[in-house]
Amino acid sequence: MEAPSGKGCAAAVLAATAELLVEQGYDSVTMQAIAARVGAAEQTLCRVWGSKAEVVADAVLQGVFVMTASPVPNAGDLRRDLAAWLDGIADYVRQPGVGSVVRALATASTAAPDQSDAFDRILTEPVNKLIIEHLHAAQSAGDLAVRVSAGTIGDLIVGYLTLASIGRAPLDEKRIRELVAVLIP
Template sequence: MKGDEAPQGRSEAREEAILGATLELLAEVGYDRMSMDAIAVRARAGKATIYRRWSGKAELVVTAVERHAGQRMAEQADPGDLREDLLGTLRAMREGLTAQDAGVLLGLMTAMHHDEELARTVRARMIDDKRQAFDPVIDRAVARGEVPARSNREMLAEVASAMLFSRAFVTSRPLDDAFLTDLVDQVLLPLLGHQRGEA
């Protein structure tokens, strides 16, 4: 640690101030009109401090959105059954989505179409995180003989994420346990080629 850096507690408080300022400005003016200068002013932090932690606006914004929603999910304990494992993962994803501000997230999706740096960062950090969340679930199911080893992991993550996103931000229909159960039973288990008993 460099001698001019603040003690850890103060450093963490400064980081939270920067991430909070980022979210505030993102909601107020949108990604395109938000600048690192404005974030520094709002957070009362130097730009050098910001750039020591984040390479640029895209990485900073994605970190702020992730931190707000608690999207990075810890690997859950193995319940011993693929169906319950999928439901647990979907519940954790739902908590992250419902903590999001719809306007902020939809604005980010729009900005991705013309900002390649943002698109690349979102894909690497947010979308890939969701894909990786299912990997331990499928690995455990393969080891138990519940699904084939060549199950389509990418399709599973894409379909599950899209359906949760649609419910949360597009259709405004309930994102409840009944929906998650239907999603698992009617879509995800068949997509994986789930084997139960002699089936």
């Protein structure tokens, strides 16, 4: 979204938002703090973005605040590799404020179809791609007997991560091991 005084102002707001997220975590960031950081009126920000969730979502969707997943490790044991990778994601999501950012993004993604598409393109599709690439490599090496497509397994894992991140499913070692055991024979 563009701020009333131009793209530079919007870019400054998104940059300030990203800085504050790193410094304080989502739960402590306020629209007032963002406005103060850029020297703007809080009301101006609220007219453009409406809420903290919307400005944070915009910062993520514009690539100013980056949330990325590391590649799935390849130590030779598909189950352990996938479980270790999911443990890393769980640790990341449990960091102060990260889960709140994910919840804010999920909320903002329901506001408009273009935001939903961007949410998928920036957050879920890269994770799904990492999983699918790893599973295809395991299939090629003969380490994975195909019961369902790699895409379906990827979708199920991304769905679980999304559900767990917004607070509806446990994101712990026991559940991760159970998920991997069900998906990877």
